[in-house]
Amino acid sequence: MELTQSNVSAGAVKSAAAAHASGTESASAYPVPRSRAFIQLGSIILGYIGVYLCRKNFAVAVPLIQKSFSVDKAQVGAIDSVATIAYAAGKLFWGPTIIDRVGGRVCFFAALAGVAVFGGASAFAVTLPMLCVLYAANRFCGSGGWESMVKLVPEWFPSRHMALAMAFLSLSFVFGGVCALLLGGEVAAFSHNSWRAVMGFPSVVLVAIIGMCWIVLSRGKKRSATAPSDKTKWKFSRILELAKIPQFWIVCGLSFVLTITRETFNVWTVDFLKTDKFAHVSSQLAALLSTPFDAMGAVGILLLGWMLDRLTHRRRNWLLFSIMAAVAVLIYALPTLVRMDLWMVVTAIGLIGFLSYGPYSLLAGVLAVEIHGKEFVATVAGLVDASGYLAGIVSGYLFGAILDRGGYRLGFHYLGVVTFFAAVLCLFLYSRKASGPQTRETHG
Numbered sequence: 001m002e003l004t005q006s007n008v009s010a011g012a013v014k015s016a017a018a019a020h021a022s023g024t025e026s027a028s029a030y031p032v033p034r035s036r037a038f039i040q041l042g043s044i045i046l047g048y049i050g051v052y053l054c055r056k057n058f059a060v061a062v063p064l065i066q067k068s069f070s071v072d073k074a075q076v077g078a079i080d081s082v083a084t085i086a087y088a089a090g091k092l093f094w095g096p097t098i099i100d101r102v103g104g105r106v107c108f109f110a111a112l113a114g115v116a117v118f119g120g121a122s123a124f125a126v127t128l129p130m131l132c133v134l135y136a137a138n139r140f141c142g143s144g145g146w147e148s149m150v151k152l153v154p155e156w157f158p159s160r161h162m163a164l165a166m167a168f169l170s171l172s173f174v175f176g177g178v179c180a181l182l183l184g185g186e187v188a189a190f191s192h193n194s195w196r197a198v199m200g201f202p203s204v205v206l207v208a209i210i211g212m213c214w215i216v217l218s219r220g221k222k223r224s225a226t227a228p229s230d231k232t233k234w235k236f237s238r239i240l241e242l243a244k245i246p247q248f249w250i251v252c253g254l255s256f257v258l259t260i261t262r263e264t265f266n267v268w269t270v271d272f273l274k275t276d277k278f279a280h281v282s283s284q285l286a287a288l289l290s291t292p293f294d295a296m297g298a299v300g301i302l303l304l305g306w307m308l309d310r311l312t313h314r315r316r317n318w319l320l321f322s323i324m325a326a327v328a329v330l331i332y333a334l335p336t337l338v339r340m341d342l343w344m345v346v347t348a349i350g351l352i353g354f355l356s357y358g359p360y361s362l363l364a365g366v367l368a369v370e371i372h373g374k375e376f377v378a379t380v381a382g383l384v385d386a387s388g389y390l391a392g393i394v395s396g397y398l399f400g401a402i403l404d405r406g407g408y409r410l411g412f413h414y415l416g417v418v419t420f421f422a423a424v425l426c427l428f429l430y431s432r433k434a435s436g437p438q439t440r441e442t443h444g
Contacts, residue, residue, distance in 0.1 A: 018029060020264035037156040039405035041165060044149045045172040047112055051142045052176025053183055053202035054119035058135060059082075060184030064195035069128050079132045086136035088389040095382020096239055099144065104151030104378065105217060107144055109210065114141025116206045123200025125201025137200075146173075146385065147378040153161075154369055154377060160309060163362070167305020170361030174298045227251040239379060242371070248380065250425050251367050252387040257422035258360040259388030261327070264399055264415060265293050269349060272334075273342075274410055289342075292350030297357030304358030313430035320359055324423030327355045332416030360412075363388070365427075 032040070058080065066076050080155045099107045118138040125131035149169055157165040183205070184198050191197035269290040304323075308316060330352050336346045368381040402411045 007432045032156050032427060039216060040156055041153065041168060042151060043213045043371050044108065045169060046209055047108065048145050048149060048169075048172035049179055050112065050202075050206040051115050053180045054115050054172060054206055055142055055338040056177050056180035057184040057187075057198055057202050060181060060188055061195040061198040064188065064193050064198060065128075065131070068195055071128060075128065077220075079128070079135055082132055083136045083139040083348065084389065087139040087143045088386050090140040091147070091382045091386035091389060092383075093140075094144035095147040095339075095378040095380070095385075098132055098152050098383075099147050100376055100377035104148045104155075107181035107378075108152065108217075109214070111144035111148055112206065112210050112213070114138075115145075116203045116210065118139075119206065120200050120203035123196040123203075131199075143385075147381045149392060150381045151378045159369075163308035164302075164305040166303045166369075167358075167361060170301045170305075170357075171298055174294055174301070174357070177294065208238045239376075242380065242383070245371060247367075248371050248383075250429050251363050251371065251384050253365045253425050254359065254422055254429075255384045255388035256391040257354060257418055258363065259391045260333070260399075261356050261415065261419060262360060265290075265349065265352065268411075269293060273345070273410060275338075278335075289346045290349065292346060293353035294357075296350040296354035300354040300356075300358040301361045304362070308362070317427050317430050319425050320426035320429065323355050323359060324426055325420060327352055328416045328420035328423055330355075331412050331419055334412045338408075 062076050066072070069075075094107065094111070115138055118134050118141060122131055122134040122138065125134055149172075152165070153165050153169060154162065173387065180202070183202060187198050187201050188194070189199075273289055307319065330348050334345065334348055337348055363384050368384060369377045371380050399411055399415075402414060
């Protein structure tokens with residue numbers, strides 16, 4: 001079962017080929033009017049940023065919760081561990097059992113509403129276990145947001161613009177994390193460091209965002225009411241077919257490795273910048289110097305999405321291999337760069353983010369569409385994301401254990417080697433047969 005040939009209809013291929021031959025892009029190539037497609041895309045990006053406002057605000061609340069309940073870091077950290085398990089479980093629940101049968105629009109609002117309810121309720125928790133349950137429920141609901149969005153995007157954009165559309169969609173979790181930290185910091189300042197305000201106020205913002213999304217997407221629904229629905233095509237038994245598709249396992253493997261890379265740099269970068277030669281660096285400066293990983297990652301996401309829409313499958317293989325091999329080399333070299341200059345280390349961290357975020361954004365996005373078609377995109381995206389977050393659950397402890405044993409030199413050397421194996425996997429992502437003339441027609 002080839003990625004492109006099994007999922008792109010003959011009509012879509014002919015339409016794309018005609019547009020390419022004429023050198024112009026007709027508005028009719030879009031399943032919905034082009035302007036409407038971008039407005040709807042912007043609305044769901046805003047919605048997912050709202051999910052992150054109620055997710056990453058926990059990072060700001062951690063020291064405040066610790067002080068309020070008089071508990072140690074491990075006890076507060078356990079809340080995040082339980083919530084991550086709930087998030088991974090939600091990935092397995094939403095995509096394979098709900099979204100592909102009910103539809104992306106309904107589930108998108110259900111996910112956002114659940115996050116708003118449980119996020120707001122967490123502000124009224126009276127015990128730490130109660131807060132843990134509410135935050136885990138928040139994360140479980142939020143786990144359906146991404147799959148709902150990738151279910152909607154193929155209804156709005158033609159296949160030859162899918163990679164770039166998904167790239168823009170991926171900016172939601174990059175900027176969502178930044179916005180959550182900024183909003184949480186402001187709320188903490190205005191509320192005199194009240195963890196209840198930090199945990200609860202973002203839900204108020206999310207409710208307003210839900211209202212705006214409802215206005216935009218309800219209009220889009222009326223315009224596309226005559227469009228054929230994919231809901232009736234979904235069959236639970238066809239999930240087993242994924243096991244027969246090599247590309248599915250390759251994408252899951254890439255998700256496993258790239259999630260470890262992302263979580264490692266999100267959790268350990270500040271500490272890494274304060275070790276050995278740079279021990280004198282303040283926590284505030286180290287936090288600031290760690291931001292290029294996400295900032296450059298956003299640029300990498302857009303650039304790779306733009307490039308993939310213009311490449312055949314074979315060229316995609318080699319491009320992704322080159323990117324991942326470069327990431328592996330940079331990670332392996334980080335301990336050596338520490339001996340040289342702080343700015344060289346920061347530049348390398350920015351380059352790692354620039355190169356790694358692009359492939360990471362593809363996995364539960366455009367590749368999920370290509371593997372098994374848009375009627376199963378939420379199922380594939382959920383399973384791919386779940387494989388990544390299962391890695392995220394264990395990576396914190398395992399990487400920390402490696403650091404205890406051999407420091408960052410051993411940790412980054414291990415991670416660099418694992419990343420190189422992921423680079424080799426990229427060479428087999430698309431088969432040779434899938435890189436023929438039809439692929440060039442499809443992607444322009």
